[in-house]
Amino acid sequence: MRTRASLILTLVFLPALVLAQTPAKTPEKMTAKPSPEQVHRSAIVIDTHADTPQRFVDEHFDLADPLGGGNLNLDSIHKGNLGAEFFSIWVEPTLYKDHYARRTLELIDSVKQQVARHPDQIEFVTTPAGIEQAHRDHKLAALMGIEGGHSIEDSIALLRQYYALGVRYMTITWSNSTAWADSSGDITDTSIPHTKEGLTEFGKDVVYEMNRLGMMVDISHVADRTFYRTLVITRAPVIASHSSARALCDAPRNMTDDMLRAVANSGGPNSKGGVVQVNFYSGFISQAYRDAQKAQKPEVDKAIQDLKDKAKAEGREVKYEDIDKIQREFADRIPRPPLSMLIDHIDHIAKVAGVDHVGIGSDFDGVSGQLPEGMDSAADLPKITEALMARGYSAEDCRKILGGNLLRVFREVEAVARELQAENRPRITEKQPFDKWQK
Ligand SMILES: [Zn+2]
Numbered sequence: 001m002r003t004r005a006s007l008i009l010t011l012v013f014l015p016a017l018v019l020a021q022t023p024a025k026t027p028e029k030m031t032a033k034p035s036p037e038q039v040h041r042s043a044i045v046i047d048t049h050a051d052t053p054q055r056f057v058d059e060h061f062d063l064a065d066p067l068g069g070g071n072l073n074l075d076s077i078h079k080g081n082l083g084a085e086f087f088s089i090w091v092e093p094t095l096y097k098d099h100y101a102r103r104t105l106e107l108i109d110s111v112k113q114q115v116a117r118h119p120d121q122i123e124f125v126t127t128p129a130g131i132e133q134a135h136r137d138h139k140l141a142a143l144m145g146i147e148g149g150h151s152i153e154d155s156i157a158l159l160r161q162y163y164a165l166g167v168r169y170m171t172i173t174w175s176n177s178t179a180w181a182d183s184s185g186d187i188t189d190t191s192i193p194h195t196k197e198g199l200t201e202f203g204k205d206v207v208y209e210m211n212r213l214g215m216m217v218d219i220s221h222v223a224d225r226t227f228y229r230t231l232v233i234t235r236a237p238v239i240a241s242h243s244s245a246r247a248l249c250d251a252p253r254n255m256t257d258d259m260l261r262a263v264a265n266s267g268g269p270n271s272k273g274g275v276v277q278v279n280f281y282s283g284f285i286s287q288a289y290r291d292a293q294k295a296q297k298p299e300v301d302k303a304i305q306d307l308k309d310k311a312k313a314e315g316r317e318v319k320y321e322d323i324d325k326i327q328r329e330f331a332d333r334i335p336r337p338p339l340s341m342l343i344d345h346i347d348h349i350a351k352v353a354g355v356d357h358v359g360i361g362s363d364f365d366g367v368s369g370q371l372p373e374g375m376d377s378a379a380d381l382p383k384i385t386e387a388l389m390a391r392g393y394s395a396e397d398c399r400k401i402l403g404g405n406l407l408r409v410f411r412e413v414e415a416v417a418r419e420l421q422a423e424n425r426p427r428i429t430e431k432q433p434f435d436k437w438q439k
Pocket residue numbers: 147221242
């Protein structure tokens with residue numbers, strides 16, 4: 001597939017080449033503007049969030065398979081020129097209660113199994129240099145991010161071991177708060193214990209240790225006060241691996257303009273700042289879609305409860321894919337937002353935070369197919385470049401948005417880790433939150 005892509009590239013470049021060799025008529029024709037296709041093909045496209053590992057483990061899905069209702073496979077990766085994917089290691093907190101670490105390890109293993117099965121097309125990568133090398137090798141760079149601090153089971157040791165296994169970012173929380181950090185998903189639920197100021201002392205140690213290891217700190221999903229507390233203490237710039245703009249769609253998972261600017265200014269005094277990777281989920285990009293979803297919610301909740309009751313009566317377990325099926329059925333009744341709405345979010349963040357602080361975090365395979373029109377799989381990624389260029393974004397800006405910005409942040413996170421390791425000043429309080437064994 002890659003060979004075919006480079007052939008297309010040559011064919012696309014050919015007219016420009018011929019043009020350059022013919023005697024110049026006007027200066028403009030000498031410097032033919034690259035086409036969106038050329039720009040997209042020349043970029044290292046990095047997506048920071050896909051939930052495909054659930055499919056690897058639960059559905060025995062292989063990346064060489066047809067999409068089968070999903071958004072990511074090898075064919076779409078090649079068609080969309082996706083250069084690097086951060087596979088999400090997401091542990092559903094109620095289904096896997098009491099064995100988060102086991103599920104975390106199984107998901108990590110599933111990514112490595114995919115790499116082992118397709119060594120000619122995928123490289124397992126843990127560094128920015130590795131992403132560039134995989135790009136030169138015409139392979140997909142496969143990376144991993146843990147989505148939700150509950151995976152470390154309140155243990156810095158587990159965090160370090162996940163780093164050792166190759167995990168290169170961790171979302172401080174998923175939709176569930178932990179003993180040490182608050183989530184936007186349950187911050188208004190008074191039945192759940194929350195921290196006083198967004199992070200406990202242990203939570204601060206987690207962030208410091210991530211900085212020291214060189215694991216990117218991801219603030220998608222966290223409650224606003226956890227966001228600000230994290231930004232105060234982090235020594236490295238942060239990422240939002242999959243969040244959009246709250247000014248355009250009022251979801252607690254999205255970021256206010258003030259937060260967008262804060263991410264752009266995150267890191268130490270010499271930092272070039274972090275990056276917000278725009279989430280493609282229809283419910284985060286379109287207010288109309290979100291409102292329609294809200295109106296539907298009681299009906300959806302009832303259908304899911306009925307399913308659970310039925311399963312219980314029959315003595316079997318409810319699977320995530322069964323719930324996903326119901327969500328898809330209801331979602332299909334709401335019109336999909338146009339692709340332009342997704343571009344609006346990229347554009348908004350570029351204007352508010354700066355073009356150096358925006359990227360893409362699709363949430364592919366994690367949103368029950370609820371994506372804007374025309375964005376069905378990774379094969380549709382070139383449409384983003386096309387739309388950005390139509391809005392006047394330069395080739396250089398597009399390449400930054402498509403992956404350059406994330407690479408810059410990743411490199412800086414590595415540099416900060418080297419500095420902190422040289423300082424040799426571990427700041428670990430040893431005291432664990434809600435320590436069951438010390439009571
Ligand atoms: Zn998420």
